[in-house]
Amino acid sequence: MPEYTLRIRRFDPQSGRAAHWEEHLLDMPETQSVLDALLKVRDEVDGSVGIRCSCQQAICGSCGVRMNGKPGLACNTHLGEASRRAHGAGWNPPAGNEPAVIEVEPMGNMPVIRDLIVDMDQVHWKKIQRVTPWLINQEPVPEREYIVPHENMVDVTQTMACIQCGACVSDCLAMEIDPLFVGPAALAKSYRFVGDPRDAQHQERLKDLAEDPHGIYDCTHCFNCIDACPKGVDPMGQIMRLRRRAGSDHEIEDRNNGYRHEHAFVKNIEKNGLLHEADLLPDSYGGKFHPRAVPEVVSSLPIAARAFARGKMTAKSALTHPHKASPEVKRIFKVVEGREERVELNLYVTGYEDDPKSTGPGPEETTASESEKS
Numbered sequence: 001m002p003e004y005t006l007r008i009r010r011f012d013p014q015s016g017r018a019a020h021w022e023e024h025l026l027d028m029p030e031t032q033s034v035l036d037a038l039l040k041v042r043d044e045v046d047g048s049v050g051i052r053c054s055c056q057q058a059i060c061g062s063c064g065v066r067m068n069g070k071p072g073l074a075c076n077t078h079l080g081e082a083s084r085r086a087h088g089a090g091w092n093p094p095a096g097n098e099p100a101v102i103e104v105e106p107m108g109n110m111p112v113i114r115d116l117i118v119d120m121d122q123v124h125w126k127k128i129q130r131v132t133p134w135l136i137n138q139e140p141v142p143e144r145e146y147i148v149p150h151e152n153m154v155d156v157t158q159t160m161a162c163i164q165c166g167a168c169v170s171d172c173l174a175m176e177i178d179p180l181f182v183g184p185a186a187l188a189k190s191y192r193f194v195g196d197p198r199d200a201q202h203q204e205r206l207k208d209l210a211e212d213p214h215g216i217y218d219c220t221h222c223f224n225c226i227d228a229c230p231k232g233v234d235p236m237g238q239i240m241r242l243r244r245r246a247g248s249d250h251e252i253e254d255r256n257n258g259y260r261h262e263h264a265f266v267k268n269i270e271k272n273g274l275l276h277e278a279d280l281l282p283d284s285y286g287g288k289f290h291p292r293a294v295p296e297v298v299s300s301l302p303i304a305a306r307a308f309a310r311g312k313m314t315a316k317s318a319l320t321h322p323h324k325a326s327p328e329v330k331r332i333f334k335v336v337e338g339r340e341e342r343v344e345l346n347l348y349v350t351g352y353e354d355d356p357k358s359t360g361p362g363p364e365e366t367t368a369s370e371s372e373k374s
């Protein structure tokens with residue numbers, strides 16, 4: 001049986017002692033979970049190890065931790081998988097070598113209560129409450145029931161898969177910089193209702209999250225939440241969908257300039273084929289000479305000066321762009337803009353296989369949600 005060194009980060013704020021690592025050597029099959037290993041240590045060696053768990057089947061969401069630097073559920077992460085995380089995919093511990101090390105520490109972006117237990121109330125649940133996590137029903141209430149089109153329910157199925165484990169919150173880069181950011185889990189939760197036709201407040205929800213400086217436009221597209229999520233919720237994808245709903249369907253021009261920035265991005269690519277950064281900032285504020293753009297351009301001058309000094313930018317590259325959009329890029333824009341209805345490219349919930357207009361994957365790539373439609 002492989003041997004593992006389980007390194008557990010211990011911390012009890014009430015003890016007055018600094019956080020420290022404790023090591024335990026374990027002989028366990030690599031197909032047992034990290035939670036099994038933690039519980040073995042707690043049951044047989046040290047009953048004071050703090051870990052939260054319940055279902056042990058990746059359902060309750062209570063055993064979120066970081067294992068070798070990556071967040072996830074301790075109960076559905078095999079010891080072998082956790083040890084390979086430290087070395088990258090495809091790595092196997094060589095026989096006869098040192099035991100593989102598995103470091104287990106509490107999730108990030110949330111205060112530690114004790115050892116591996118973090119205070120979900122302080123961060124995660126507060127943010128969930130922030131997005132009004134319940135349906136505000138349409139009026140009048142039907143006599144019997146609301147009839148919801150099947151595709152709408154399939155559309156929100158992905159967000160409904162969330163088990164509120166907080167793994168995405170743990171590694172959200174935007175939240176590290178801005179703790180007030182509403183965050184991936186809560187924004188995914190919000191799409192649950194924005195995508196539901198029974199909800200009466202789509203516009204209000206979207207406006208609220210677009211106008212909030214810590215809302216939908218605060219995400220930096222780092223993809224960490226997608227990697228972290230054990231349930232395939234794709235929180236970043238849901239945030240992008242909220243943005244498209246806010247910007248394209250409801251034309252919400254927010255005070256954070258998110259709407260204009262996204263449109264400037266699209267126009268920039270349409271014109272140049274490749275991004276011309278020097279135009280992006282002024283265009284996001286209405287163009288180089290727009291009164292709103294002037295303070296932004298002035299405040300960016302020190303950065304531009306440093307880029308000039310380091311040779312990363314020249315007068316020519318700042319003022320002109322060597323690329324012009326190719327006919328292929330222009331054709332893509334024409335096709336997309338010529339559509340009567342915007343098509344969501346959500347890989348979890350895509351078009352029907354027998355729909356010739358569908359832009360989703362073919363039948364061989366059918367996802368779990370798609371198969372529910374048949």
Ligand code: SF4
Pocket residue numbers: 168171172173174175183184218219220221222223224225226235236239
């Ligand atoms: S993609 Fe956005 S929401 Fe997701 S972890 Fe990164 S910054 Fe946070």
Ligand code: SF4
Pocket residue numbers: 161162163164165166167168169184185188228229230231232233234235
């Ligand atoms: S979106 Fe995924 S990672 Fe985030 S709380 Fe829900 S299940 Fe956990």
Ligand code: FES
Pocket residue numbers: 052053054055056057058059060061062063064073074075076
């Ligand atoms: S113990 Fe329930 S998700 Fe891990």
